[in-house]
Amino acid sequence: MTSAQAHDFTSLYRHGFVRVASAVPVVRVADPEFNCDATLALARRAAADGVAITVFPELGFSAYTADDLFHQNALQGAVDDAVARFVHESADLPGVFAIGAPQRFEGRLFNCGIVVHRGQVLGVVPKSYLPGYREFYEKRQFVAARDAVSERVLVAGQDAPFGSDLLFAAPNVPGLVFHVEICEDGWVPVTPSGFGALAGATVLLNLSASNIVIGKAGYRRNLCTNHSARYIAAYLYSAAGPGESTTDLAWDGQAVIAENGSLLAEGERFESNQLVTADVDLERLAADRLRMTSFNDNAHDHRERLKRFRRVDFELELPPGPVRLRREIQRFPYVPANTADRNERCREVHHIQVQGLTQRLAATGIEKVVIGVSGGLDSTQALIIAAQSMDKLGLPRENVLAYTMPGFATTNHTLTNAHKLMKALGTSAHEIDIRPSARQMLADLGHPAADGSPVYDVTFENVQAGERTSHLFRLANHHGALVVGTGDLSEQALGWATYGVGDQMSHYNVNASVPKTLIRYLIAWEVATEQLGEGADEVLRSILATEISPELVPGDGPDSGPSQSSEAKVGPYELQDFHLYYLLRFGYRPSRIAYLAQHAWGDVNAGRWPDLVPESERNSYDLPTIKKWLREFLWRFIQTSQFKRSAMPNAPKVGSGGSLSPRGDWRAPSDASARAWLDELEANVPG
Known part of the structure; x- marks a missing residue:
């Protein structure tokens, strides 16, 4: 936290809030340089708006719909170069960015979320559950997180922790611990983010693709809000949108931010280059978890798995100057306004x-x-x-x-x-x-x-x-x-x-x-x-x-x-x-x-x-x-x-x-x- 924020009574970061964003850039299939430019543009907008954490869509640097092109060396080389450029050019931006890209390790291809802060790769999170039903064929190109042997990888020339068991924590912002999962991970009965929440994560990120069909947008919205309620957390969701191939599917770019059962913000679907922001109340989440003894009992029942989580601490560089709260606070908390x-x-x-x-x-x-x-x-x-x-x-x-x-x-x-x-x-x-x-x-x-x-x-x-x-x-x-x-x-x-x-x-x-x-x-x-x-x-x-x-x-x-x-x-x-x-x-x-x-x-x-x-x-x-x-x-x-x-x-x-x-x-x-x-x-x- 900057000195100005520490002493300015009006800054949201002084009072247990954190501004987060769900970003949906327009993409071009198999054009990592274009996709990097679009991602950087939204990252700069987020930084200028005082955002601390921004989540981008699944496989956003290659586009999700590249299909068998994922196995082409030329595409993977271009993705690696684009990721390295993003890491380098975002170094002057405050805040954390979770970007999506295919990554090759150990002779395997993983669908990954890469967490970047101030020019540093904090960690790489592979997708745990690959859908292989109906219109999804991810197992044709990718392997799941459980297939990895190593716990560290080289990305953008940096040695970084690798796995679905990572918690990213900013000790200088009390209560800010986040976990990353990818698309289908949030649809399974027992989600990786659920364990992340029990291990201490208060903010859950989901990098998603998720094509659109009738009724799916409402289901995804409910899924996000229900996850946030069940895990007493904030849940940030960003789905692939404009620019993805419509050979067989359509993409709406749904962006959702929910907190403990409440929908804080949602973007306009089918729109290009969206940045949806909300101010998450970390102290409220902490207060609810503190009082809900069954939440902690549930964590105790899974303590052996939770012990395996690795914590990545970093000093979160927040935007300079005070950031004013944009969240609506009801004047009458006991009386609904509607x-x-x-x-x-x-x-x-x-x-x-x-x-x-x-x-x-x-x-x-x-x-x-x-x-x-x-x-x-x-x-x-x-x-x-x-x-x-x-x-x-x-x-x-x-x-x-x-x-x-x-x-x-x-x-x-x-x-x-x-x-x-x-x-x-x-x-x-x-x-x-x-x-x-x-x-x-x-x-x-x-x-x-x-x-x-x-x-x-x-x-x-x-x-x-x-x-x-x-x-x-x-x-x-x-x-x-x-x-x-x-x-x-x-x-x-x-x-x-x-x-x-x-x-x-x-x-x-x-x-x-x-x-x-x-x-x-x-x-x-x-x-x-x-x-x-x-x-x-x-x-x-x-x-x-x-x-x-x-x-x-x-x-x-x-x-x-x-x-x-x-x-x-x-x-x-x-x-x-x-x-x-x-x-x-x-x-x-x-x-x-x-x-x-x-x-x-x-x-x-x-x-x-x-x-x-x-x-x-x-x-x-x-x-x-x-x-x-x-x-x-x-x-x-x-x-x-x-x-x-x-x-x-x-x-x-x-x-x-x-x-x-x-x-x-x-x-x-x-x-x-x-x-x-x-x-x-x-x-x-x-x-």
């Missing part, structure tokens, strides 16, 4: 929540639930789930005993919405004014607010929260019911809940692993799909437009709006949910989370917004603001709030993004220090 995907996500979460509550009621034999309704987002979603759980159980919605409990700071707006919501959903609807009992508690404590003094400290706030929870649990005792909790994943992460009260404690919590950003869209989905009727839709829209507030400190009056803003205290939920996802799901360093957040949130035109968010509600955050709220998040999440999560009630996990249940995804000490995280943030994030 309407169809988002609707499916909301439908799935809804069913998981309903299933969780109905199973708990069925298992206990309890037919009633008690729930506090504030007129805010979380209690709204919990009330919807409670009502629809009764529907599923064949019980009347009146079995949902819903209570709104106004306190000293409750506004008319939220109180009205709470009543409208209970009525619209057809639940039992009750109101208990907690102010008398709260005043009595304050008086018992000797608190000045009992006499009306405006002392609005934490005791004043938590007396109200505690009174509400006490009523709910005693109501559950009285009616033989179960208390449904309302607190969400975001509040649990930030500790924005009073210990032992309704946001933190209940008999069963349906929202505990649903983040605040997704809660909002779940309610919007209920409106959009009109599942609850027109009466409910109107109040749900009003609730969605309500500022998030605990409503515990009085304002100027019940019609003046809330005097407290949750987001002013703990940070914007949309940004804190972003931080939570990457810390919880991948364990990233704070500086990397800040880098991703800046890329996603630093410009209103970057990233993607769920399409139902109007322009007027779209925010952006500069790096100092991101750093400020990330600091707040880390301190709260690591150091101050774990003791609350350690006492969480049962709740269903809804997403792969993780939950904070002490019995599920997250087990942590309650007395940990956040110093390591905060120091890393301060040391590595400017602003």
Whole structure:
């Protein structure tokens, strides 16, 4: 890594990314000089674009369709000269290039991938599996890797390692280890790249030819993405294209880059001289492999074979200057931006929540639930789930005993919405004014607010929260019911809940692993799909437009709006949910989370917004603001709030993004220090 990249916060190479490319040059059959020129032209384009690894098609220096011309000495001599010229002329280009060429060793002809970096041949990888069926006759000209005797060969005047057991590693770019296979190697049941991945390769290259027939492009695309998912790796695929002989076949030049099951980039087929690039996330791959214990168990089962892999270390010469990330980072990692995907996500979460509550009621034999309704987002979603759980159980919605409990700071707006919501959903609807009992508690404590003094400290706030929870649990005792909790994943992460009260404690919590950003869209989905009727839709829209507030400190009056803003205290939920996802799901360093957040949130035109968010509600955050709220998040999440999560009630996990249940995804000490995280943030994030 260059000095500029090491110190420039905006460079992708500083944050665990690497830019890769799949190149498809136009070729001429049996014209190595022309093919070398075309390959060099794309290699120069890749270097200018900051690419670290570029893969080219199978047998690209001769063309794949040379047939029996492969056995002609003149062609092989021209190929050897062209390969030597490429090695020499690419010496001034940063990055690694995997080129395809026939190579003669030990009196045999091998179909090879040749790995070149800065004028050095790092290694030569022969094809392991030669197709000899349908239109393929490779065994007529070539032999397989297993037929080789030597482990080193001479290429372009250089002695280089030879074999399918090579791993190429750049220690100066953490996590960058790549493996090479050729075409059919990726089509067999147990692929060479699979063993390469188990041996440590995070990037898998496939130099391919693969003629085109109807339906094959989709199959190849799926093959690449599935390999990347199965091997928790990036998979780069380059297939022969224009210029190959069409005597009997046609060639589309498919170029694919996939990462852990996702298609990052794909070129336009049937086009000449393509260079398809993508920025691969090496740290994400490492994080997934670290957590997937079965991946490592599988490697253990093949340890004798994996021990035979040879590692070729090299100092990767990266392009000078910072390289800016071109990968799209979703602003809302818990909320798909696409309407169809988002609707499916909301439908799935809804069913998981309903299933969780109905199973708990069925298992206990309890037919009633008690729930506090504030007129805010979380209690709204919990009330919807409670009502629809009764529907599923064949019980009347009146079995949902819903209570709104106004306190000293409750506004008319939220109180009205709470009543409208209970009525619209057809639940039992009750109101208990907690102010008398709260005043009595304050008086018992000797608190000045009992006499009306405006002392609005934490005791004043938590007396109200505690009174509400006490009523709910005693109501559950009285009616033989179960208390449904309302607190969400975001509040649990930030500790924005009073210990032992309704946001933190209940008999069963349906929202505990649903983040605040997704809660909002779940309610919007209920409106959009009109599942609850027109009466409910109107109040749900009003609730969605309500500022998030605990409503515990009085304002100027019940019609003046809330005097407290949750987001002013703990940070914007949309940004804190972003931080939570990457810390919880991948364990990233704070500086990397800040880098991703800046890329996603630093410009209103970057990233993607769920399409139902109007322009007027779209925010952006500069790096100092991101750093400020990330600091707040880390301190709260690591150091101050774990003791609350350690006492969480049962709740269903809804997403792969993780939950904070002490019995599920997250087990942590309650007395940990956040110093390591905060120091890393301060040391590595400017602003």
